[in-house]
Amino acid sequence: MAKFKLVVSDPKTGKSQVVELEGVKAVPLIGRRIGEVVDGSIAGLSGHKLLITGGTDKDGFPLRPDVHGGVKVKVVLSGGVGFHPKVEGERRRKTVRGNVITEDTVQINMKILEET
Numbered sequence: 001m002a003k004f005k006l007v008v009s010d011p012k013t014g015k016s017q018v019v020e021l022e023g024v025k026a027v028p029l030i031g032r033r034i035g036e037v038v039d040g041s042i043a044g045l046s047g048h049k050l051l052i053t054g055g056t057d058k059d060g061f062p063l064r065p066d067v068h069g070g071v072k073v074k075v076v077l078s079g080g081v082g083f084h085p086k087v088e089g090e091r092r093r094k095t096v097r098g099n100v101i102t103e104d105t106v107q108i109n110m111k112i113l114e115e116t
Helices: none
Strands: 003-010 015-022 037-039 048-057 072-077 092-097 105-115
Touching: none
Parallel strands: 003 105
Antiparallel strands: 003 015, 037 048, 048 105, 072 092
16 A cells, blocks of 8 residues: 655745655545646645645655656656756756656645635
């Protein structure tokens, strides 16, 4: 069964809280993508809408929004999630995971969009 650690950020206050989900409660998040909006009741925040902004897998590799699927791949990066170049124009081949949440995902980053 899946076990996730949700990091829910509140942009208004600048604070984050960690919510752990496992088993049946974690199943609704499997198959979701970065950029999707989910109901806050999944994380125990009823009346909120949450935006999935990223995450990491079991090996610590980041979820990257422009890599499709839930696979782990090596891609050439020039910046963004997973690689921050030290020299202007630097590119490197780095391992990242796709934008779909799978059972290999451990941490999911979210932010509060709206309160109702």
